[in-house]
Amino acid sequence: GENVEQHPSTLSVQEGDSAVIKCTYSDSASNYFPWYKQELGKRPQLIIDIRSNVGEKKDQRIAVTLNKTAKHFSLHITETQPEDSAVYFCGQTMELSFGAGTTVTVRA
Amino acid sequence: NAGVTQTPKFQVLKTGQSMTLQCAQDMNHNSMYWYRQDPGMGLRLIYYSASEGTTDKGEVPNGYNVSRLNKREFSLRLESAAPSQTSVYFCASSEREGSYGYTFGSGTRLTVV
Numbered sequence: 096g097e098n099v100e101q102h103p104s105t106l107s108v109q110e111g112d113s114a115v116i117k118c119t120y121s122d123s124a125s126n127y128f129p130w131y132k133q134e135l136g137k138r139p140q141l142i143i144d145i146r147s148n149v150g151e152k153k154d155q156r157i158a159v160t161l162n163k164t165a166k167h168f169s170l171h172i173t174e175t176q177p178e179d180s181a182v183y184f185c186g187q188t189m190e191l192s193f194g195a196g197t198t199v200t201v202r203a
Numbered sequence: 204n205a206g207v208t209q210t211p212k213f214q215v216l217k218t219g220q221s222m223t224l225q226c227a228q229d230m231n232h233n234s235m236y237w238y239r240q241d242p243g244m245g246l247r248l249i250y251y252s253a254s255e256g257t258t259d260k261g262e263v264p265n266g267y268n269v270s271r272l273n274k275r276e277f278s279l280r281l282e283s284a285a286p287s288q289t290s291v292y293f294c295a296s297s298e299r300e301g302s303y304g305y306t307f308g309s310g311t312r313l314t315v316v
Contacts, residue, residue: 127302138293138307139246146302184246188301191236191261195245 098122099187101194109202114172116197118185121166128161128168129186131193139184143170175201205229209294209308216284216315224279224311226294234300235277237261237269239290240310246293252277253300284315 099120108114118128129144145152145159145168152159158171172179180201185194207228216222228235236251238261248261252271266288268280277296281288291312295305 129304131305138309139305140307141304144304186305188303191248191251191300193246195243 098190098192099185099194101185101197103197104195105198105200107200107202108175110175110177112175114170114175114179114199114201116170116183116185116199117167118169118187118194119165119167120187122187122189123166125187125189127186127188128159129188130157130159130170131184131186133182133184133196135181142183172199175199177201177203207294207296207306207308209292209311211311212309213312214314216281216313218284218286218315220284221280221282222284223281224292224294224313225276226278226308227276228296228306229275230296230298230306231274232296232298232306233274234297234303235271236295236297236305237267237277237279238293238295239263239288240293241290249279249292251300284313286315289313289315 101118126147131139132142133139143159156173161168182196184196210225233254237249238246247263250269252258255274270278291310293310294308297303297305
């Protein structure tokens, strides 16, 4: 079953705009929150992760924020580019499960 | 450094045939996993091995068996393939189970006719 809910399922943004994807989890013992990117026909790849002892982590144009009280974490992509078009998954490592995925399309 | 290597990349089986998907990692990871990915269903865990010598069922284990041959290798076997097992299969590994990121293999696209 899905132990982490991911929204939205699809997201279309104009190039240069920001994209935000949110995941809500149920297990309060969760302490590690990864995000994966999967391009069409390729394998998922880890792009950023965060541990429960921090609230935000950035890596160039991507960032992840964590709200442990509300049990949700979000992926933020700024200044989107065509190469950001992909499916993004959040991970729920306590249950070894993933969100259902968000298909991001960046319009030129 | 190859990471996680899966074979074969593509396979077509007839209903009732058997086959084994191979997976090997060269990162000295302790934990290995098998997932299947279907359109609109995301990634679903079939079996995993938290460490050498242990295996456990995931969300969708029926119709599959696994073997953790050694620390590097984790194979997935379909004893009697069914059309419902048509999917893309990904092997993954991580340093340990739980709080570590995965490295995925390139996937096996399996069609059962």
